[in-house]
Amino acid sequence: MFQLDLIAPIGDLLGRQAAKAATKIAYQDATRGVTYGDLQHRTRNLAGHLADNGVQSGDCVAILLPNSVNWVESCFGIVRAGGIAVPISIEASESEILYRLTDAKCRAVITTAAIATTVRTIAATAKIDLLVVPTGPAEEGDASFDNWSQSPAPAPARDPLDIDATAFIVYTSGTTGQPKGVQLSLRNLLWVTAACWSPILGLNDQDKLLSPLPLYHSYALNLTVISILATGASIHLMEKYSTREAVDLLGSGDFTIFPAVPTIFHYLLDTARNGQVTLPGIRACVTAGAIMAGTANAEFEANFGVPLLDGYGITETATMVTMNSATGGRIMGSCGLPIHGLAVRIVDPVTLKDCAPGEEGELIVRGPSVMAGYLNKPEETAKALRDGWYHSGDLACADANGFLTITGRIKELIIRGGQNIAPAEIEEVVQTLDIVLDCAVVGLPHAHLGEVPGLFIIPRDKEFDEAVVIDHCRAHLSSYKVPQVIHIVTEIPRTGSGKIIRYKLRELVS
Structure with missing residues (x-):
């Protein structure tokens, strides 16, 4: 059931939870936890x-920190100051950091003491007037996250x-071009809390999450930062994903929900094949950020006896557009039904006419969680937001009951001699093979056909036979x-949300 009372200012939500459960641990990492009080x-x-050091209402303040309690406190502190939080990956290159700082015209940045010097150098070189607030101890009077928060x-x-x-300004992954700053409001994010995480996932103050999701992505920002506060739940934030650490923590029985991306669930499944992995206490796992094959979803649930709920989210809609529920009907491979308050259509990308059930088209969405637009990019905003x-830009189809399935990206379609091929369809077939640990498909140039599908594979072991893969594809796919070609690689490049960065694979063979 939609919960309107969850949509409120950060200060109000903090006051509400502090009054209700002041001594309860809200957020925890490997080094410390913080209570709601x-x-x-x-x-x-x-x-x-x-505010006392020059941050005005509407100023942008970057967060350049690893997953941590410090990250969460920085986020809430910035918003409570009237600022706009701009998350930046802790693994970002200097050029990527500079682009975001200048594009958002950041007034300040909260970062680690180790990175602070680098940030100051970047700012000085680019002649940016930037307040740098490092974590850790500092001299009295110096800007310091530790001193200021205490x-x-x-x-x-x-x-x-x-x-x-x-x-918030959350930058897109930039898998196909220059990253775009998505402008999101609290209503955008909290609408998803009230319409998805609370009523569908059942997130409440009795839940404790374990999350490896990178906080600078909208999926994590929405579910593991904002929604934890709104519902009064608690969470343990992993600095980064490690299968060994995740297995140990999940086996403790301390957690009720585990959100991740498809790649992580594949890793857990692979580990389960080689040894015992248990999920005591977990009542639900959640996957989003990239396409989860229905076969892998079914295998996970059969192995662990825990529902793995698939959903479809976009940064531009503050994440979830559709979601599966543990109760009621589910279709493996589908990303579920639209959440409350969102209108979703599948249309022909050229004519914009609605597609019939079963027909593939572009997914478009309207509702309270849709962004205001892209920062400093009016033309791209006008192209993305129409009426x-x-x-x-995602291709999808819906069945007669409205369950949606994401089939790929318009720009990722491989056009082989005039015939459209969705990489995800091939990937799902290949991933059913035990000899394959991970894979990705991209369109490679062909002199006569224009493009042909190229398959990149991480083998499970040294005894790998390409002929087995080709024969398997011939048995399950149209010719x-x-x-047309298989390349063995040691890594499939992905964004923090699990999306395949296909252009990097093309560069390997160009």
């Missing part, structure tokens, strides 16, 4: 110090009440979809 005080202090500030937290103003509808 302390979270309210520490983020109020940080917000006041940011001590009251002369300026109060502004605690803005306008939940429709831009509060209130966000055009996703024109069978890969």
Whole structure:
């Protein structure tokens, strides 16, 4: 059931949870945890110090930190100061950091002491007036996350009440071009909490999540940061994913929900084949960020006896557009039904006419979670947002009951002699082979056909036979979809949300 009361300003949500459960651990990492009571005080202090040091309402403040309690406190502190939080990957290159700092015109950045020097050099070289706030101890009077979060500030937290103003700028993965800054409000994000995570996943104050998701992605920002606060749940944040660490933590029985991306569930399945892996206490796993093959989903549930709920989300819609529920009907390989309040259509990309059930077309969506637009990119915003509808660029089809299945990206389609091939269809077939650990398909140039499917594989072991893969594809795919060439690789490049970065694979053979 949709929960309207979950949509509120950050300051109000913090006050609500602190009054209800002040001593409860809200967020935890490998080194420390913070209670809801302390979270309210520490983020109020940080917000006041940011305001006292020149951060104005509407100013952008970057977060350049690993997954941690510090990251979460920085996020809430920035928003409570009236600023706009700009998450940046801790693994970003100097050029990637510079692009985001300049594109968003960041006034300040909260980062680690180790990276602070690099950031100052970047800012000085680019002649950016940037307040750098490092974590760790500092001299009295110096900007310091630790000092600021622990001590009251002369300026109060502004605690803005306008939940429709831009509060976050989340950069897209940039798998096909220059990353775009997606402007999201609290209403955008909390709508998904109220319409998806709370009523469909059943997220509540009795839940404790374990999450390896990178916080600079919208999936994690929405579910593992904002929604934890709104529902009063608690979470353990892994700094980065490690199968061994995940297996140990999941086996403890301390957790009820495990959100991840398809690649991680493949790794857990692979580990389960070679030894005992148990998920005591886990009532649900969630996958999003990339396509999860129905066969892999079914195998996971058969192995672990835990529902693995697949959903479809986009940064531009503050994540979830559709979601499967553990109760009621589910179709393996489908990403479920549209969440409350969102209108979803599948249309012909050229004519924009609605497709019949079973027909493939572009997925477009309208509703309260849709972004305001791309930062500093009016032409791309106008192309993506038309008459209130966000055009996703994703190909999908729906059955007669409305269950959606994502079939690929318009730009990723391989056109072989005039015939369209979706890479995901080939990948799902190949992933059913035990000799394949991971794979990806891209279109490779061909002198006569234009493009042909090229298959990149990480073998499970040294005893790998390409002929087995080709024969398997011939048995399960139309002849024109069978890969023309196989390349053995040691890694499939992916974004933090699990999407395959296909152009990097093309570069390997160009």
